Amino acid sequence: MFNIKEPVVSGEHKEYLRKIKIRKLSILLTQIALLVLFFILWEVTARYKIIDPFITSQPSRIIRTLSNLYQEGHLFKHIGVTCGETVVGFLLGTLLGTIIAVILWWSDFLSKVMEPYLVVLNSLPKIALGPVFIVWIGAGPAAIIVIAMSISIVVTILEVLNGFLGVDKDKVKLVKTFGASKLQVLLKVILPSSMPVIVNALKVNVGLSWVGVIVGEFLVSRAGIGYLIVYGGQVFQLDLVMASVLILSLAAALMYQVVAYVERLIVKIK
Amino acid sequence: MKCLVEVSNLFMRYHSLNGETDALVNVNFSVKKGEFFSIVGPSGCGKSTLLSLIAGLIIPSSGQVLIDGKPVLGTSEKVGYMLQKDYLFEWRNIFQNVLLGLEIRKKITEENKNYVLNLLDMYGLAEFKDKYPSQLSGGMRQRAALIRTLASKPEILLLDEAFSALDYQTRLSVADDIYSIIKRENKTAILVTHDIAESISLSDRVMVLSKRPGSVKSIHNIALSVDKKSTLSSREAPEFREYFNKIWKELDVYV
Ligand SMILES: Nc1ncnc2c1ncn2[C@@H]1O[C@H](COP(=O)(O)OP(=O)(O)OP(=O)(O)O)[C@@H](O)[C@H]1O
Ligand SMILES: [Mg+2]
Numbered sequence: 001m002f003n004i005k006e007p008v009v010s011g012e013h014k015e016y017l018r019k020i021k022i023r024k025l026s027i028l029l030t031q032i033a034l035l036v037l038f039f040i041l042w043e044v045t046a047r048y049k050i051i052d053p054f055i056t057s058q059p060s061r062i063i064r065t066l067s068n069l070y071q072e073g074h075l076f077k078h079i080g081v082t083c084g085e086t087v088v089g090f091l092l093g094t095l096l097g098t099i100i101a102v103i104l105w106w107s108d109f110l111s112k113v114m115e116p117y118l119v120v121l122n123s124l125p126k127i128a129l130g131p132v133f134i135v136w137i138g139a140g141p142a143a144i145i146v147i148a149m150s151i152s153i154v155v156t157i158l159e160v161l162n163g164f165l166g167v168d169k170d171k172v173k174l175v176k177t178f179g180a181s182k183l184q185v186l187l188k189v190i191l192p193s194s195m196p197v198i199v200n201a202l203k204v205n206v207g208l209s210w211v212g213v214i215v216g217e218f219l220v221s222r223a224g225i226g227y228l229i230v231y232g233g234q235v236f237q238l239d240l241v242m243a244s245v246l247i248l249s250l251a252a253a254l255m256y257q258v259v260a261y262v263e264r265l266i267v268k269i270k
Numbered sequence: 271m272k273c274l275v276e277v278s279n280l281f282m283r284y285h286s287l288n289g290e291t292d293a294l295v296n297v298n299f300s301v302k303k304g305e306f307f308s309i310v311g312p313s314g315c316g317k318s319t320l321l322s323l324i325a326g327l328i329i330p331s332s333g334q335v336l337i338d339g340k341p342v343l344g345t346s347e348k349v350g351y352m353l354q355k356d357y358l359f360e361w362r363n364i365f366q367n368v369l370l371g372l373e374i375r376k377k378i379t380e381e382n383k384n385y386v387l388n389l390l391d392m393y394g395l396a397e398f399k400d401k402y403p404s405q406l407s408g409g410m411r412q413r414a415a416l417i418r419t420l421a422s423k424p425e426i427l428l429l430d431e432a433f434s435a436l437d438y439q440t441r442l443s444v445a446d447d448i449y450s451i452i453k454r455e456n457k458t459a460i461l462v463t464h465d466i467a468e469s470i471s472l473s474d475r476v477m478v479l480s481k482r483p484g485s486v487k488s489i490h491n492i493a494l495s496v497d498k499k500s501t502l503s504s505r506e507a508p509e510f511r512e513y514f515n516k517i518w519k520e521l522d523v524y525v
Contacts, residue, residue, distance in 0.1 A: 177351035178371040
């Protein structure tokens with residue numbers, strides 16, 4: 001049995017901890033202050049016509065735009081559409097990318113055959129394929145999701161396959177001494193060892209998926225935050241554009257936090 | 271005594287883009303049941319290759335390995351393999367780790383689980399069974415790796431420099447532990463090592479391989495005049511130095 005002892009904390013150490021706490025707090029406060037200052041400056045300069053609110057918009061007008069959107073019942077519809085497409089996009093990108101990586105890991109021949117194609121696809125800006133997907137799939141959420149997915153899937157394949165191939169050969173040898181089949185090598189060693197790589201791909205793909213979805217919505221122009229931005233730009237309603245960008249940054253930051261939280265959970269389970 | 275492992279005319283050639291490498295040439299020896307057999311040889315002479323051949327992980331270019339009189343064609347439950355590092359999986363706790371072999375062979379039964387729990391208990395790891403590998407010391411981890419190997423009840427244990435990743439102190443005590451475990455469970459062991467003293471202190475016989483391509487240079491019967499074999503007491507036997515010098519010289523000629 002272990003005795004659980006009260007940790008002895010010296011005064012010096014308490015002082016050290018207190019200093020760190022104060023430092024953390026002052027960093028946070030400065031960050032908030034900077035943001036508040038930025039918005040106040042924006043509002044004041046726009047109000048006194050130092051900058052032209054017609055092209056820069058201004059916080060009070062952004063708030064009015066948001067509340068109008070909300071009252072018309074459109075706000076959450078657009079947010080929902082965009083977030084939904086993004087989530088489906090990065091989950092599909094990660095999942096399909098991992099599945100393809102598994103197939104390429106399984107067949108060394110196929111992997112070698114695909115190598116040059118993957119390299120070319122990887123360096124190709126996938127956005128260029130957007131119009132193609134829209135023609136093939138139709139101008140709607142499905143095409144947008146495919147655009148988002150296409151951005152992340154190739155990187156995922158390359159990263160995850162690299163992770164698979166980087167697994168310690170002797171770990172594989174170990175399970176082979178127990179007579180493991182190739183499927184067992186995959187399930188018992190390769191996949192669990194590569195979990196950090198896969199979760200990391202997931203995190204990177206969140207960012208890529210946002211890019212894909214916004215561009216997709218620019219092209220499809222039916223609904224979503226990207227649509228609001230394009231529409232606002234076309235009718236010269238900078239209030240709408242700025243409001244949408246604001247929502248976008250909030251939503252993106254929030255989603256990143258959620259994925260980071262999931263990552264911590266998975267790492268903890270390991 | 272009957273021979274459990276018989277290696278005859280074994281020849282192994284690796285092919286790669288850089289050319290071909292003869293790893294082993296005309297290797298012949300046999301190991302009796304219950305024997306502790308060591309293999310020493312210069313690095314790269316094909317020791318690991320030899321163990322992989324006995325384990326059935328690779329197929330010889332020619333010649334054959336017989337276990338219980340039957341040729342080795344693939345991995346078998348009769349053979350347990352211990353690698354240099356413990357390779358405990360950090361995503362599994364100790365109990366799940368030691369059950370790995372049984373799990374892969376689809377032999378998780380109450381009876382086998384109890385057998386493994388018994389082993390953990392006997393070798394002082396019972397209270398750590400729900401811990402994760404990173405929470406164990408190097409010596410405990412290597413013992414867990416041994417239990418993982420023993421769990422499938424192999425008759426023959428292949429140890430490929432199984433202690434060399436440990437620091438000297440731990441190495442001596444783990445070698446002692448593993449020696450007594452192997453003797454108590456009445457297993458046959460084939461140990462590959464770089465450490466001449468280790469091979470003499472643990473083994474009934476020591477085989478010296480020549481440099482690559484490895485072939486059998488000599489086999490030494492070790493008879494030490496000590497009551498109880500342990501890595502430390504063995505080293506005090508008067509014959510120890512003789513064996514050491516003899517084997518060292520044979521290795522040296524070829525280094
Ligand atoms: N899969 C392989 N393909 C090609 N050559 C190989 C392969 N495995 C081993 N070799 C070569 O065969 C020779 C013997 O290798 P092996 O690992 O059996 O030696 P070893 O005696 O165990 O060496 P060490 O003392 O370093 O552990 C080496 O020259 C090695 O480069
Ligand atoms: Mg070796």
